[in-house]
Amino acid sequence: MKKNKTMEGIVPWVLPLLLLILWQIASSSEWIPSRLFPAPTVIVQTFIEELQSGILLHHLGISTYRALVGLLIGGGIGFILGLINGLFPFAGKFFDSTIQMIRNVPHLALIPLIIIWLGIGETAKIFLVSLGVLFPIYVNTYHGIRTVDRGLIEMGRVYGLRSWELFRKIILPGALPSIFVGLRYALGLMWLTLIVAETIASDSGIGYMAMNAREFMKTDVIILSIIIYALLGKLADVLAKVIEEKTLKWHPSYAKQK
Amino acid sequence: MEQGAGLQVTQISKSFGSVSVLEKLDLTVQQGEFISIVGRSGCGKSTFLRLLAGLDEPTTGEIQLNEQRIKGINPEVRVMFQESRLLPWMTVVENVEIGLNDQASLSKEEKRNQALKMLEQVGLKGRENEWPHVLSGGQKQRVSLARALISRPKLLLLDEPLGALDAFTRLEMHQLILKLWNEHRFTAFLVTHDVAEAISLADRILLLEKGKIAMDLPVEIERPREREDHHVSELETKVIRRVMHT
Ligand SMILES: Nc1ncnc2c1ncn2[C@@H]1O[C@H](COP(=O)(O)OP(=O)(O)OP(=O)(O)O)[C@@H](O)[C@H]1O
Ligand SMILES: [Mg+2]
Numbered sequence: 417m418k419k420n421k422t423m424e425g426i427v428p429w430v431l432p433l434l435l436l437i438l439w440q441i442a443s444s445s446e447w448i449p450s451r452l453f454p455a456p457t458v459i460v461q462t463f464i465e466e467l468q469s470g471i472l473l474h475h476l477g478i479s480t481y482r483a484l485v486g487l488l489i490g491g492g493i494g495f496i497l498g499l500i501n502g503l504f505p506f507a508g509k510f511f512d513s514t515i516q517m518i519r520n521v522p523h524l525a526l527i528p529l530i531i532i533w534l535g536i537g538e539t540a541k542i543f544l545v546s547l548g549v550l551f552p553i554y555v556n557t558y559h560g561i562r563t564v565d566r567g568l569i570e571m572g573r574v575y576g577l578r579s580w581e582l583f584r585k586i587i588l589p590g591a592l593p594s595i596f597v598g599l600r601y602a603l604g605l606m607w608l609t610l611i612v613a614e615t616i617a618s619d620s621g622i623g624y625m626a627m628n629a630r631e632f633m634k635t636d637v638i639i640l641s642i643i644i645y646a647l648l649g650k651l652a653d654v655l656a657k658v659i660e661e662k663t664l665k666w667h668p669s670y671a672k673q674k
Numbered sequence: 675m676e677q678g679a680g681l682q683v684t685q686i687s688k689s690f691g692s693v694s695v696l697e698k699l700d701l702t703v704q705q706g707e708f709i710s711i712v713g714r715s716g717c718g719k720s721t722f723l724r725l726l727a728g729l730d731e732p733t734t735g736e737i738q739l740n741e742q743r744i745k746g747i748n749p750e751v752r753v754m755f756q757e758s759r760l761l762p763w764m765t766v767v768e769n770v771e772i773g774l775n776d777q778a779s780l781s782k783e784e785k786r787n788q789a790l791k792m793l794e795q796v797g798l799k800g801r802e803n804e805w806p807h808v809l810s811g812g813q814k815q816r817v818s819l820a821r822a823l824i825s826r827p828k829l830l831l832l833d834e835p836l837g838a839l840d841a842f843t844r845l846e847m848h849q850l851i852l853k854l855w856n857e858h859r860f861t862a863f864l865v866t867h868d869v870a871e872a873i874s875l876a877d878r879i880l881l882l883e884k885g886k887i888a889m890d891l892p893v894e895i896e897r898p899r900e901r902e903d904h905h906v907s908e909l910e911t912k913v914i915r916r917v918m919h920t
Pocket of ligand 1 (some may be wrong): 690714715716718721
């Protein structure tokens with residue numbers, strides 16, 4: 417039985433590993449042009465070099481900074497708007513349809529305008545990321561708050577819970593599962609927006625690193641950048657999931673089997 | 675020992691738009707009485723309880739609780755609903771502590787101790803740190819009962835609290851409710867569709883019909899009341915006949 421378990425653990429890794437080995441052989445024996453498809457070992461080497469020169473960390477730092485600041489600003493605004501509109505029906509009536517209308521504009525389509533307005537500096541990229549994450553967080557916060565079980569709110573009132581306490585003990589926890597859905601969706605959009613923004617208009621960041629490498633045909637750096645983006649995306653998702661599991665440990669679907 | 679609340683309901687009416695649900699209803703309830711309300715679905719039983727709870731206001735008329743007019747939600751009055759309405763994100767004991775929410779003078783430890791004692795009284799000792807979703811329906815209602823009674827309310831309103839439970843669990847819950855009623859001496863209002871349940875618990879059975887109390891029947895049978903007792907079964911037949919008659 418135990419052997420079976422380890423086998424099951426290995427099986428999904430077999431194919432990727434084979435592909436990697438194939439790639440290595442094909443590239444190093446020049447079956448495919450190594451200039452276009454540098455071998456995995458070359459990429460690892462590039463990784464180490466870029467790491468040692470400090471260039472990688474420089475760009476990585478800038479990209480992470482943009483992502484986080486954008487998430488904080490956009491997510492914060494989306495969360496607060498969602499709260500206000502969810503808690504106060506009048507605000508919901510007043511704001512929601514307008515916000516839904518703006519939401520229909522693909523934010524990446526704004527890039528040319530934003531370059532004209534804000535140039536290619538930090539503000540432009542942070543603005544774009546903020547705009548990208550704002551809507552999923554807004555929509556899910558709003559929805560989460562509006563769908564909190566009315567019965568629980570009525571129960572809270574019977575037991576004398578007033579405004580702030582009612583919010584803290586009943587409304588917010590009730591809306592959290594939905595808010596997390598929005599957060600994870602927003603994290604995906606956050607990286608996507610950043611990749612596009614940094615690739616099109618930037619002089620720093622991972623996206624710029626890749627674009628810059630293109631001019632010198634350094635495919636190894638380009639592939640390295642792509643891998644780093646993928647890892648960052650995965651890391652963000654894993655972090656969100658861990659926080660979600662911790663916060664929602666009361667939820668039947670997160671209950672630990674004892 | 676603290677006594678339950680006396681109730682004086684005078685000429686209350688309640689309508690929703692043009693639909694009149696209660697019409698000039700009068701009722702007097704003694705301290706510590708156990709009242710059961712029966713009636714067909716939609717006759718206004720829940721509406722009546724909501725007025726008593728202060729969750730809604732009567733269109734006209736007034737309700738007095740111990741000579742005090744009911745105005746809004748009152749810490750002396752607690753409600754138990756058909757669903758347990760426990761907060762899924764709080765543990766069992768934290769849910770019970772919600773019942774002490776409006777007792778600002780109590781420290782955290784005191785609240786915890788009282789909640790643990792109350793849990794013991796409803797037979798859930800040792801389950802305090804579990805999440806509600808692992809409990810059975812009957813256990814959830816026990817927690818809900820503990821939460822309702824921990825602050826020693828003078829009036830307990832029960833809106834079909836056992837409606838979703840199986841027959842055996844209901845019998846257990848009847849005993850538990852009676853035991854706590856004997857100890858705490860609150861005044862109780864139980865809405866139920868089960869006439870046998872009404873008879874086995876209540877001092878008085880009220881039939882709500884066309885917005886009024888159409889029947890007010892004392893139950894003068896010694897407790898514990900066995901289903902096989904012919905007084906009980908005769909009364910049951912009588913009530914069912916009366917409900918179905920019109
Ligand atoms: N908030 C409301 N708005 C409009 N109509 C309502 C409202 N609450 C109750 N009603 C109406 O009042 C009537 C009585 O409802 P109520 O819930 O009190 O009945 P009930 O006796 O508790 O029924 P059941 O036994 O099915 O629980 C129904 O016709 C219902 O549609
Ligand atoms: Mg009802």
